[in-house]
Amino acid sequence: MVVELPGVLQKCIFDEVQAQSTRHPLSNKTNGGGWRTVKPPPASPQPIRIHTWIPRENDNLSDAEKDRLKSAVAEAVRVVSSLLSVNRVLGPLLLSRDVNKYCKFIWSNSRNTNYNRCGRANNNYRSETCLDVTIPDDHLVGCDIYPEPDSPRRTVLRPEGAGLPDTDFLLYLHTQSTDKCRAEPDVFAYAVHCQTDTHGRPVAGVVVICRLTESTYNHQATVQTVIHELFHALGFSKDLFHTWRDCSSSSQVGAGCSPRGKVIHSDGSGQMRIYTPSVISALQRHLASTDPELGGPLENLDVHPGRVSSHWESRVLRGSIMAAVLEDSTTVRIDPITLAALQDTGWYTVNLSRAQSLVWGDGEGAMFGSLSTCQDNSSFFFCTGSGVGCHFLHLHKGECQTDPYLEGCGVFKPLKNASECWKKDNTRQTAGDDWSGEILGLDSRCFFSNLTTQSLVSSSSVEGRCYRHRCTGPNRYQIQVYGSEWVDCPSGDTVQIKGYQGLVFCPDRRLCLYPDINPPSDDVNTFPSSHTRQV
CATH class of the missing domain: 3.10.170.20 (Elastase; domain 1)
Structure with a gap:
């Protein structure tokens, strides 16, 4: 790492x-x-x-x-x-x-x-x-x-x-x-x-x-x-993939199980994938697709064609505990696909109910994360250009960046400094609450917005801003900006705020849908969000 x-x-x-x-x-x-x-x-x-x-x-x-x-x-x-x-x-x-x-x-x-x-x-x-x-x-x-x-x-x-x-x-x-x-x-x-x-x-x-x-x-x-x-x-190791065991006909893990043999195969595009029952099922559920080629995709950076690595492909399973790069600790998940892989080793019975929500790519379909689609603006998980927006969990402001693991695809990565909307102490490092409407605190999240106070003549470009939010139901929430009342923010739509010019864009299926996506309860010695951990 x-x-x-x-x-x-x-x-x-x-x-x-x-x-x-x-x-x-x-x-x-x-x-x-x-x-x-x-x-x-x-x-x-x-x-x-x-x-x-x-x-x-x-x-x-x-x-x-x-x-x-x-x-x-x-x-x-x-x-x-x-x-x-x-x-x-x-x-x-x-x-x-x-x-x-x-x-x-x-x-x-x-x-x-x-x-x-x-x-x-x-x-x-x-x-x-x-x-x-x-x-x-x-x-x-x-x-x-x-x-x-x-x-x-x-x-x-x-x-x-x-x-x-x-x-x-x-x-x-x-x-x-x-x-x-x-x-x-x-x-x-x-x-x-x-x-x-x-x-x-x-x-x-x-x-x-x-x-x-x-x-x-x-x-x-x-x-x-x-x-x-x-x-x-x-067991999540390329040196052990070929030794995984099939326990579907046995009442015991390990004992009485037959070798699975080769579990790694290439799909039609050349992507190396793990094809085992639990992994296929978990990924199909995650991406909301029945495509039979949806095995667990493995990272291909620095891997010779036809060879495999011991990490998930970053473009498809970003945020997973077994991705090659781990970002800020608030964004890393012990995800269902990783636990499904450990189940398919045949050596363990896995408590799949304890998997954490993997938001990245949820419900995006079989082609999500492919090089052919990540730059066509068909998914809000990817970005183009170099602007400031929101990390996909909306806990941080982010900057559109790529890296070798993303192979040219852009994603919003947490900013180097003061990116956390949930840290009230970051308020003093922001541009000023009075014109942008920003409020930072434990219940604040990042929203794309071009709000400016009506006293300003020039309009603002759309960028990531921190506003308070509160849930009113699954995928339903209200927001509050500086000096405003609580206002319904219809998911997938926009909202105007009294006293401000511009709009707030309300993300769909990102907020008030995953109860385990929250800021850490103790942010003492928080790992700098400008760092990622390579594993």
């Missing part, structure tokens, strides 16, 4: 880092050759238990930074655990050792008693790692050496660890500055998954936090960062 200024977008490094990470599945078989007793899975999936482990060498943070990080990670873990349930690990979780690391050769004659066991240790073997984290021996299965092909005599190279009780996923949290952190000064965090169980479900991963700069720190933005990285490590 990268913290960026607008127009200075760096590449996403999750796919790059994951490709360099060695992964191997857990096994029921012990390195001594015996077999663990595997009990039947529980009757129903239970909320995933995520155990966070901070290596001792990661003691480079101040006490204040540690407190902030622990608080953000704990909240992210609570959110993810409330969303995902699994067939829980029975007993303590033990990770595997890589036999190719600790063993110099394996007995390969099937007629030998010690067939497939390690015959000689690699003297250079030191430890198991995941990214820059050394996995403690206590988290790992043991390993034995059988020096003779048919003798039961063995040498314990490493004893069995105690493992982690009450754990379904082990999250290693690495906070030291790594080579990648230093090479990419704007990188805030990145992650990988390290090991999977016998059904392919990731059971361990690393999240690297590069820095916790106090001047730009925001709790909610950090929580979203960790959730995003956790979703990558838990």
